[in-house]
Amino acid sequence: MSDKTVAATIDLLYKIADDLLIIGHRNSEWTGLGPILEEDISFSSMAQDKIGQSQGVFTILHQLGEPEMDTNAFHRSAESFHNAQFVELPNGEYDFSLMRHFLYDHADQIRFEMLANSSFEPIAKLARKIKGEIKYHVYHANVWVVKLGTANKESHERMQTALNICWNYALGMFEESNYEKTLINEEIFVGENELKKKWLENITPFLEKASLKIPSESTWKPVYGGRNCNHTGHLKPLVLEMSEVFNIDPDAEW
Amino acid sequence: MTFTEQQIWQALEAVKDPEIPTISMVDMGIITKVEIDTNGKVFVEMTPTFVGCPAIKMMEQMVYDRLVEIGIKNVSVKTTLDTPWDSNKISERGLLCLKKHGLAPPPKHNGEITDELLENIICPFCGSKNVEMKSPFGPTLCRSLHYCNNCLQAFEQFKPIV
Numbered sequence: 001m002s003d004k005t006v007a008a009t010i011d012l013l014y015k016i017a018d019d020l021l022i023i024g025h026r027n028s029e030w031t032g033l034g035p036i037l038e039e040d041i042s043f044s045s046m047a048q049d050k051i052g053q054s055q056g057v058f059t060i061l062h063q064l065g066e067p068e069m070d071t072n073a074f075h076r077s078a079e080s081f082h083n084a085q086f087v088e089l090p091n092g093e094y095d096f097s098l099m100r101h102f103l104y105d106h107a108d109q110i111r112f113e114m115l116a117n118s119s120f121e122p123i124a125k126l127a128r129k130i131k132g133e134i135k136y137h138v139y140h141a142n143v144w145v146v147k148l149g150t151a152n153k154e155s156h157e158r159m160q161t162a163l164n165i166c167w168n169y170a171l172g173m174f175e176e177s178n179y180e181k182t183l184i185n186e187e188i189f190v191g192e193n194e195l196k197k198k199w200l201e202n203i204t205p206f207l208e209k210a211s212l213k214i215p216s217e218s219t220w221k222p223v224y225g226g227r228n229c230n231h232t233g234h235l236k237p238l239v240l241e242m243s244e245v246f247n248i249d250p251d252a253e254w
Numbered sequence: 255m256t257f258t259e260q261q262i263w264q265a266l267e268a269v270k271d272p273e274i275p276t277i278s279m280v281d282m283g284i285i286t287k288v289e290i291d292t293n294g295k296v297f298v299e300m301t302p303t304f305v306g307c308p309a310i311k312m313m314e315q316m317v318y319d320r321l322v323e324i325g326i327k328n329v330s331v332k333t334t335l336d337t338p339w340d341s342n343k344i345s346e347r348g349l350l351c352l353k354k355h356g357l358a359p360p361p362k363h364n365g366e367i368t369d370e371l372l373e374n375i376i377c378p379f380c381g382s383k384n385v386e387m388k389s390p391f392g393p394t395l396c397r398s399l400h401y402c403n404n405c406l407q408a409f410e411q412f413k414p415i416v
Contacts, residue, residue: 038388038389038391038399039389041389041391041392041393041399042389042390042391044391045391045392045394045395046391048306048308048395049304049305049306049395050306051306052304052305052306052307052308052395053305053306055305055306056305056335125335125336125338126305126335128335128338129305129335129338129339130305132338132340132367132415132416133304133305133306133415135367135416136367136390136391136398136413139367139372139390140389140390140391
């Protein structure tokens with residue numbers, strides 16, 4: 001691979017790894033606090049999946065010359081993360097978390113289905129495995145969004161408000177890379193625009209079933225910045241907490 | 255003492271899945287390849303059931319230890335995603351072992367997790383179809399939670415994974 005191709009690939013992999021790690025951490029914050037036992041278990045299980053999947057991506061990054069995975073995940077400052085701002089937002093109440101889970105996981109599912117055909121074999125192999133696992137995350141999100149969207153007046157209003165709050169942040173997931181053309185030309189990834197298009201196709205029927213309205217297109221204002229390491233004030237405390245144990249003794253053998 | 259590939263596979267049947275000790279890693283489909291080179295060095299290839307499997311390092315060690323135990327001097331164990339795992343890779347014997355552990359076995363899939371697959375689950379205790387899924391997630395990555403309205407017991411299923 002040329003230097004430019006390597007740089008483009010590394011950029012792509014960091015945003016995927018960081019999205020997974022950060023939302024995995026947010027998912028884990030529901031452990032012990034879920035509204036019912038099965039939901040506590042659901043978010044805990046999804047946290048394990050997501051963090052494990054981020055480990056798979058960090059492993060590939062290490063093969064490309066980036067730091068060893070534990071150091072990369074837990075010894076990096078918040079200013080160096082490439083996750084979308086969407087995933088660093090605090091969990092809020094269950095309505096927000098479920099809606100974020102729905103919007104994020106649909107995008108994640110499609111991204112990995114697309115990456116399964118990547119010309120970069122290591123990510124293609126990982127993606128072929130991950131895309132099967134995400135099915136359960138998406139299934140869970142679909143069931144709950146439809147259930148709560150149509151259950152009663154309060155649940156409907158809460159889910160609609162959550163959708164309204166999430167929307168522009170969700171669009172921020174599709175911020176184009178500085179290497180977008182390279183990624184598309186080298187067939188490493190089909191690009192954020194393709195992903196966003198497919199995402200809208202997939203989520204629309206479920207939101208309709210849930211009686212929820214997507215904000216009108218004239219109000220769309222994607223929250224960009226995360227991919228270029230511009231974050232909200234929420235990321236720093238998250239990173240400090242997430243890496244607290246590791247940083248007590250970074251050289252410890254685990 | 256020299257070993258054949260067949261003998262190595264047989265020896266590995268003693269290595270049980272650390273989470274579900276009634277089933278061997280071979281029957282789970284976790285061990286994907288066994289090769290012996292001309293110097294007698296044994297190469298074992300494994301693949302994780304889930305990317306987030308927390309036990310994969312431990313399982314590599316268990317495989318290594320087992321082969322050293324039967325007298326093999328030179329062992330290499332590697333985990334790859336070259337042939338990614340899916341639940342169809344569980345052997346027929348393996349499916350029975352899961353049932354023995356009280357887990358509803360995963361139905362065979364055709365590459366898709368369909369609503370039909372998720373809705374036609376049988377209680378491993380009483381065989382009834384009058385069951386409901388409580389959650390697609392469970393105490394470990396590979397299990398989902400269900401309840402049988404016939405014998406009034408909760409049970410877990412080993413999830414079909416494509």
